[in-house]
Amino acid sequence: GAVVSQHPSWVICKSGTSVKIECRSLDFQATTMFWYRQFPKQSLMLMATSNEGSKATYEQGVEKDKFLINHASLTLSTLTVTSAHPEDSSFYICSAPSKGNTEAFFGQGTRLTVV
Amino acid sequence: GNSVTQMEGPVTLSEEAFLTINCTYTATGYPSLFWYVQYPGEGLQLLLKATKADDKGSNKGFEATYRKETTSFHLEKGSVQVSDSAVYFCALTYNFNKFYFGSGTKLNVKP
Numbered sequence: 769g770a771v772v773s774q775h776p777s778w779v780i781c782k783s784g785t786s787v788k789i790e791c792r793s794l795d796f797q798a799t800t801m802f803w804y805r806q807f808p809k810q811s812l813m814l815m816a817t818s819n820e821g822s823k824a825t826y827e828q829g830v831e832k833d834k835f836l837i838n839h840a841s842l843t844l845s846t847l848t849v850t851s852a853h854p855e856d857s858s859f860y861i862c863s864a865p866s867k868g869n870t871e872a873f874f875g876q877g878t879r880l881t882v883v
Numbered sequence: 884g885n886s887v888t889q890m891e892g893p894v895t896l897s898e899e900a901f902l903t904i905n906c907t908y909t910a911t912g913y914p915s916l917f918w919y920v921q922y923p924g925e926g927l928q929l930l931l932k933a934t935k936a937d938d939k940g941s942n943k944g945f946e947a948t949y950r951k952e953t954t955s956f957h958l959e960k961g962s963v964q965v966s967d968s969a970v971y972f973c974a975l976t977y978n979f980n981k982f983y984f985g986s987g988t989k990l991n992v993k994p
Contacts, residue, residue: 774926802981811972811986812927861926865979872979874919877926 771795772864774875781852781882789847789878791818791862797842798864803835806859815860818845852882885910889973889985896963896992904958904988906947906973914975916940916949916956921970921987930958930971968992 771794781787791801799820804812816837817825824837834856836848849856861877889906896902908916918930918940931940936951945960956973973985 800980804982804984811984812982813984814981817981863982869978869980872976872982874927879924 772798772862772873772875774862774878776878777876778879779881781880783853783882784851786848786850787852787880789849789860789862789880791845791847791864791875793843793864793873796864796867798845799842801839801845801862801864803837803845803847804861804863806861808858812861815847818847818862820845849880852880854882856880857882885914885975885983887973887975887983887985889971889988891986891988892970893989893991896990898965898992898994899962900992902958902960902963902967902990904971904973904990906956906958906985908954908956908973908975908983910954910975912977914977915979916947917974917976917982918945918947918956918958919972919974919984921972923969927972963990963992965992965994 773792775790801818803815805815806812814827815830818837818839820839826832839845859879862875865872886909915934917932919927920930931942933940933949939948947956947958970987970989972987974982976982
């Protein structure tokens with residue numbers, strides 16, 4: 769069945785460095801993907817909508833220059849956390865709707881720790 | 884606007900106890916409702932869903948009924964197991980695009 773694959777599943781990086789997280793749709797094309805963030809003991813909050821071939825749409829309060837989203841193909845969206853700081857440490861997860869919007873598939877998530 | 888409210892946890896139960904996790908929602912239209920489960924260190928897994936009023940979603944002994952009159956989608960299970968220990972999220976969506984999640988309820992089941 770259709771799957772969304774997210775990589776890496778966890779990453780530790782130093783403050784000031786950038787980290788790229790990939791979200792791939794397997795066996796189906798996703799013109800739209802969604803990126804969520806989950807802080808410890810809190811719920812998942814939508815960060816941005818990734819649109820293939822156009823700019824991402826960011827939710828209020830999310831810094832677009834810090835969280836760079838690229839959706840260069842119909843099967844891949846990337847989220848780059850630039851100049852990461854410890855407060856960016858979180859669980860990031862992507863999702864994609866199926867063709868015809870009959871289902872949603874979530875990636876496995878990426879746990880980012882900035883030290 | 885759209886929002887989901889679910890009971891705060893953690894919920895601690897003994898094995899074979901009855902489980903209820905309350906979930907209510909506010910919606911501007913007619914969303915589909917979901918329960919997702921997150922096991923430690925893992926991503927989200929769909930547990931069950933209901934797409935219209937009065938529908939009952941069920942899976943692995945869990946069930947929830949879409950109640951439009953009370954705007955609720957409470958999760959129930961008659962007899963929990965230790966393996967059910969996880970965080971449970973109630974959520975709604977229109978067209979399976981943007982999801983609105985509740986705050987999550989951690990369930991601890993003791994042997």
